[in-house]
Amino acid sequence: MMIEWSDLRYVLETVRHGGLSGAARALGVNHATVARRIQAAEQACGAMLFDRLPGGYAPTEAGLEAARTAEAMESASAGLSLSIAARDQRLSGPLTLTAPQLIVERVLAPLLAEFCAAHPDIDLRLLASNETLNLSQRQADVAIRISDAPVDTLVGTRVAEQRAAIYVSHGYARQLAASPRPRLDWIRFSHWPGIPDDLGEAWPERRIALTVDDMVAAIGAVRAGIGATRMPCFLGDTDPALTRLPDVALFAYPGVWVLTHRDLQRVKRIETFMTFTSARLRQLRPLFAGDQRN
Amino acid sequence: MMIEWSDLRYVLETVRHGGLSGAARALGVNHATVARRIQAAEQACGAMLFDRLPGGYAPTEAGLEAARTAEAMESASAGLSLSIAARDQRLSGPLTLTAPQLIVERVLAPLLAEFCAAHPDIDLRLLASNETLNLSQRQADVAIRISDAPVDTLVGTRVAEQRAAIYVSHGYARQLAASPRPRLDWIRFSHWPGIPDDLGEAWPERRIALTVDDMVAAIGAVRAGIGATRMPCFLGDTDPALTRLPDVALFAYPGVWVLTHRDLQRVKRIETFMTFTSARLRQLRPLFAGDQRN
DNA sequence: CATCATCTGTGCGTTTTTGCACAATCATTG
DNA sequence: CAATGATTGTGCAAAAACGCACAGATGATG
Numbered sequence: 001m002m003i004e005w006s007d008l009r010y011v012l013e014t015v016r017h018g019g020l021s022g023a024a025r026a027l028g029v030n031h032a033t034v035a036r037r038i039q040a041a042e043q044a045c046g047a048m049l050f051d052r053l054p055g056g057y058a059p060t061e062a063g064l065e066a067a068r069t070a071e072a073m074e075s076a077s078a079g080l081s082l083s084i085a086a087r088d089q090r091l092s093g094p095l096t097l098t099a100p101q102l103i104v105e106r107v108l109a110p111l112l113a114e115f116c117a118a119h120p121d122i123d124l125r126l127l128a129s130n131e132t133l134n135l136s137q138r139q140a141d142v143a144i145r146i147s148d149a150p151v152d153t154l155v156g157t158r159v160a161e162q163r164a165a166i167y168v169s170h171g172y173a174r175q176l177a178a179s180p181r182p183r184l185d186w187i188r189f190s191h192w193p194g195i196p197d198d199l200g201e202a203w204p205e206r207r208i209a210l211t212v213d214d215m216v217a218a219i220g221a222v223r224a225g226i227g228a229t230r231m232p233c234f235l236g237d238t239d240p241a242l243t244r245l246p247d248v249a250l251f252a253y254p255g256v257w258v259l260t261h262r263d264l265q266r267v268k269r270i271e272t273f274m275t276f277t278s279a280r281l282r283q284l285r286p287l288f289a290g291d292q293r294n
Numbered sequence: 295m296m297i298e299w300s301d302l303r304y305v306l307e308t309v310r311h312g313g314l315s316g317a318a319r320a321l322g323v324n325h326a327t328v329a330r331r332i333q334a335a336e337q338a339c340g341a342m343l344f345d346r347l348p349g350g351y352a353p354t355e356a357g358l359e360a361a362r363t364a365e366a367m368e369s370a371s372a373g374l375s376l377s378i379a380a381r382d383q384r385l386s387g388p389l390t391l392t393a394p395q396l397i398v399e400r401v402l403a404p405l406l407a408e409f410c411a412a413h414p415d416i417d418l419r420l421l422a423s424n425e426t427l428n429l430s431q432r433q434a435d436v437a438i439r440i441s442d443a444p445v446d447t448l449v450g451t452r453v454a455e456q457r458a459a460i461y462v463s464h465g466y467a468r469q470l471a472a473s474p475r476p477r478l479d480w481i482r483f484s485h486w487p488g489i490p491d492d493l494g495e496a497w498p499e500r501r502i503a504l505t506v507d508d509m510v511a512a513i514g515a516v517r518a519g520i521g522a523t524r525m526p527c528f529l530g531d532t533d534p535a536l537t538r539l540p541d542v543a544l545f546a547y548p549g550v551w552v553l554t555h556r557d558l559q560r561v562k563r564i565e566t567f568m569t570f571t572s573a574r575l576r577q578l579r580p581l582f583a584g585d586q587r588n
Numbered sequence: 589c590a591t592c593a594t595c596t597g598t599g600c601g602t603t604t605t606t607g608c609a610c611a612a613t614c615a616t617t618g
Numbered sequence: 619c620a621a622t623g624a625t626t627g628t629g630c631a632a633a634a635a636c637g638c639a640c641a642g643a644t645g646a647t648g
Contacts, residue, residue, distance in 0.1 A: 001375070001388075001390070001432060001433075002371060002372065002375050002432060003371065003374070003375065004300060005299040005300045005302070005303060005367065005371060006298060006299045006300040008299070008371070008374075009299060019594095019595065019596085020595075020596065021594075021595060021596080022595095029636080029637085030636065030637050030638075031595085031596075031597095032596090032597080032598085032636075032637070032638085033635080033636060033637075035596075035597075036635080036636085045374075045375060045378045045379070046378075046379070046382060046387050046388055047378050047379075047381065047382055052596080054595080054596085054643065054644050054645080055594080055595065055596090055643095055644060055645070056595070056596090057596090061381065062378045062381055065374060065377050065378060065381075066374055066378070069370050069371065069373065069374040072370050073299065073367045073370055073371070076363050076366050076367055076370070077296060077297065077299060077302070077363065077367070078296065079363065080297070080302075080339075080359060080360055080363040081295070081296050081297065081339060083359055084339045084340075084341050084356045084359060084360070085339070085340070085341075087341065087355065087356055087359075088340065088341055093340050094295075094340055096295070137296075138295060138296060139295075313624095313625065313626085314625075314626065315624075315625060315626080316625095323606080323607085324606065324607050324608075325625080325626075325627095326606080326607075326608085326626090326627080326628085327605080327606060327607075329626075329627075330605085330606085346626080348613065348614045348615080348625080348626085349613095349614060349615065349624080349625065349626090350625070350626090351626090
């Protein structure tokens, strides 16, 4: 008579992704399972929730209504999750952190090692995803973000300003220095503008040598001597295979934030983690700012 | 990380019933399953939801919070169920009716047979429960109720006034008539007042012979000649083994209502059913009113 | 127009979940 | 204080749900 509650999640994700396979990926199950649960839901409420079109599932009126209800239930459930987590004032339990891949690799890893050693009862989980996960939905408890202005529903501090520079491999740098009229090969990000204008004066001759969509790949390309690219100083300066391109000023770059959900900021293990992490990252301010005295 | 939605139903029912076994009965599953799902929920949110006390499960703060959330989700889900059902304007599909046991037995059965024959595509389901099921939660679509003032969230009509009378078996009636100073043996309902005052004049001598908690049981007792009891006329007059106690006026009795949920009143198969049932029951007004011309 | 990628439907073997039956514990009652 | 009824915890077998792999179909692409 009444739809099984968990089936509504399957309906919701299928509406969101427009088909079984998208929903299946989002839910981490097989698409056949999604199909079966939707069938069950339709049988339970005695109405079709989707039109089976070639190439996807299109929600009917009833399906949209169900998805709206499921959204309400989802936010209720997320609120519960937060509220229960907020009640847990032990210095133990799970703590999920999300941070960009490369910050973890270059900066965060030793810092997390220290934290784990100091608090062995805290079960730290790391989501080194580049996607900005939704803290409100409790996909993570704490986020380290590179951002100019993080969402205002989150609380936290900007622990460091950041600057970026142009980096090349040592070999490529020598090559440039040896050339009488050097031409700069640029490695471009597909979702960024082209070559920064500021380069004009020092390096009038330039061309786009490669377009990539991922920072790790770009670093590899630079290391291989394909050309130059712009990256935050903490990345370039911590990479022994790279060196800054001379005669170019530093660029502004979004700062480093440590953030959590408002409802979680008074939870002891989260407060502890944020205090620890923020302090350690503040110590690295020269690195993020591109201050090369170290 | 986030509690499985359907597990919240188990938490809710366990809070409502104060233990595993009550929740298991309400959910129609084994108590072991309830225990396992609650364990899963607790593991998922990393907090205890119940204190395991001897004799039952007592919700913790977090458990109460979860139950509140689950209640919100339940009402959302019930609303969805109504909203989807309201969209179904076919003259087919499921239709759940709840009515008191004895109305079904004496009055409704032939009427439902006729309806089923006329609308074979409507899948009629009958809950002959004495409990007043919650139509808002969509436990039933249509209710036939004996009531003075039904809940105002429901819509429908009072199809008949009702009166009650005192009934005895034929044998017991002869016995009374034969006695010079007859003493009336009364069969009393445990949740009702005692013997009606109005009996005083005609039958000054009386005593309580039996107390029962169920109308079917009471009818059996009257048939067996144990004594007299008051019951609605449609019950006594349709029972060939019973006869009215003479010299007593009829009693007022709550009327007969045919009711549905506001959101369902325009659904065609429900509208059809209510029109049909109300018309047929109106034809039986003399029976309900205790008019013995038939 | 051929090819490739993507999506949905279906049968089968496996894993997970569930129900059942029994034991243990506690409150209630005669 | 013994006995009864109710409740929860646990091991095992049955049942249900799930993932996997393949087939068919559609749409995009060169």
